[in-house]
Amino acid sequence: MDGLDDVFGDLYANVDAVVLFSPSGSYYERFTDIEDLDLIVIGTENAVGAETFVELPLAFDDIRERIKFGLEGALEQDLIDGGDELLCATNTFSDSIDTLSRVRADAEAHTGIYDLFVKSRAEPEVVKAVLELAIELGKKGQKGKPVGALFVVGDAGKVMNKSRPLSYNPFEKSHVHVGDPIVNVMLKEFSRLDGAFVISDAGKIVSAYRYLEPSAEGVDIPKGLGARHMAGGAITRDTNAITIVLSESDGLVRAFKAGELILEVDPEAY
Amino acid sequence: MDWQTLIDEPAVIAAAVLALGIVVGYLVGRLNEELLTASGVPETVEGTPFERTAQSIGTSTVGIVARLSSWFIYGIAVLTAIHIAQLLDTDAFWLRVTEFIPQVFIAVLVLIIGFIVADKAELVVGEYLRGVKLPEVSVLPKLVKYTVLYVTLIIALGQIGVHVVALLILLTVYALGLVFVGSLAFKDFLVSSAAGIYLLLNQPYGIGDRIRIGEQTGIVQEVDLFVTKIEDESEEYIVPNRKVFEDGIVRIRE
Numbered sequence: 001m002d003g004l005d006d007v008f009g010d011l012y013a014n015v016d017a018v019v020l021f022s023p024s025g026s027y028y029e030r031f032t033d034i035e036d037l038d039l040i041v042i043g044t045e046n047a048v049g050a051e052t053f054v055e056l057p058l059a060f061d062d063i064r065e066r067i068k069f070g071l072e073g074a075l076e077q078d079l080i081d082g083g084d085e086l087l088c089a090t091n092t093f094s095d096s097i098d099t100l101s102r103v104r105a106d107a108e109a110h111t112g113i114y115d116l117f118v119k120s121r122a123e124p125e126v127v128k129a130v131l132e133l134a135i136e137l138g139k140k141g142q143k144g145k146p147v148g149a150l151f152v153v154g155d156a157g158k159v160m161n162k163s164r165p166l167s168y169n170p171f172e173k174s175h176v177h178v179g180d181p182i183v184n185v186m187l188k189e190f191s192r193l194d195g196a197f198v199i200s201d202a203g204k205i206v207s208a209y210r211y212l213e214p215s216a217e218g219v220d221i222p223k224g225l226g227a228r229h230m231a232g233g234a235i236t237r238d239t240n241a242i243t244i245v246l247s248e249s250d251g252l253v254r255a256f257k258a259g260e261l262i263l264e265v266d267p268e269a270y
Numbered sequence: 271m272d273w274q275t276l277i278d279e280p281a282v283i284a285a286a287v288l289a290l291g292i293v294v295g296y297l298v299g300r301l302n303e304e305l306l307t308a309s310g311v312p313e314t315v316e317g318t319p320f321e322r323t324a325q326s327i328g329t330s331t332v333g334i335v336a337r338l339s340s341w342f343i344y345g346i347a348v349l350t351a352i353h354i355a356q357l358l359d360t361d362a363f364w365l366r367v368t369e370f371i372p373q374v375f376i377a378v379l380v381l382i383i384g385f386i387v388a389d390k391a392e393l394v395v396g397e398y399l400r401g402v403k404l405p406e407v408s409v410l411p412k413l414v415k416y417t418v419l420y421v422t423l424i425i426a427l428g429q430i431g432v433h434v435v436a437l438l439i440l441l442t443v444y445a446l447g448l449v450f451v452g453s454l455a456f457k458d459f460l461v462s463s464a465a466g467i468y469l470l471l472n473q474p475y476g477i478g479d480r481i482r483i484g485e486q487t488g489i490v491q492e493v494d495l496f497v498t499k500i501e502d503e504s505e506e507y508i509v510p511n512r513k514v515f516e517d518g519i520v521r522i523r524e
Contacts (some may be wrong), residue, residue, distance in 0.1 A: 157489035157501060160478025173473055198477075200492050201499075206477045 021090035042070035082107025122154030126203035138267030148248030156200035284355035291347015299340030318389030384422025482520035
């Protein structure tokens, strides 16, 4: 089997850093013993207590998405530089690490996905909770039927001033926050309502039934998306909020920030 | 040698009492164990050092408490048997012992409960403060633990009749100090949270309203228990809720 080292050695020759995706504790320990090795751990939580850690907001199923997002986070935190050769160790078929890929970090391919979570006004957990909710809603629909939904997250004060109520606000004088399981059920039920949900920086659900009134000029979103996406995209240009939109027609979950489409995920893939 | 004389024999009655005591003691022990298990005590004490120590010597907290009640009844049975058999002619001793034994029993029980409560409190406080990554904070759980242990000790000692006045005075001074320092340190928090409860319940202003508190004017972005966040064009003010009551709120309507 010695011959294999010669063939596959190219894969890890002269890499600038090794990137471990959600390693197990013992696996990580083995790497820390190696000297002169830049080690970066990426995962949904820092289970191994690594020093250099990049958090993934979702357990991306698609390995390319996972690496792309993780490396963008690492670039953002200045852990790596553009052009660095990286050896990414991740899992594809089993729960433990079984795949190696050599990736060149590309500083140009900045999509802002990482910013969406970490540099938004709203707290990362809130963004994560809303995104998970939208994905779940997209997967199951409401009582089996596909639904659309529009969540405006963060900068709620300004958003409220740039929108008007379509009907009585069911969340008036309530103190519910996203992330509670019971609240998710509630939001699912309310998702048949028209209009947007407004969620504050700290995750408080401020209102449902909001009609967003941003000025839509200069909003660059792909043609073919409907009024919900247009409204969702436009409000992020006028305020510092981000929006997470579940499309009723194609079932995709999209996130907008600063008037631009930043993330597009298929709920079925999770 | 017929039955009548046999039954009248003190030694026989003593033996009978002893046997009865052992049976009742065993049964009470078992009953206690069942009751404690049914009421979820094992889950509650799980993870405390006391339970771990108990586990390492091959028993459990429930086991120890149950065993204790058994031994308490065994002890009474033995003493009663001795008394009946008149092995020792010690009326005075007997009187003291009957008073003393329940007290010791309760004292031991209090100690066990105290240890568990102290450990549990340490765990809970430690868990709660885990988010605060400051090494100094790790003193707090210990402080809670030893406070509980100290109170337990006083109760236990008081139970078996040791004079605890000095310890009580120490406890009072400590508690007063804690209350005094605590209320001084958290005064603003307490006032703010009291105001915050009013704000959250009555919502005189909500997210999106334009208000003025003191000199700060802006749109409300967030209201929580302690602070209200208001924001104007470029600045975000985080105003303690007590200011809302000191300065009043101005709602601005165009």
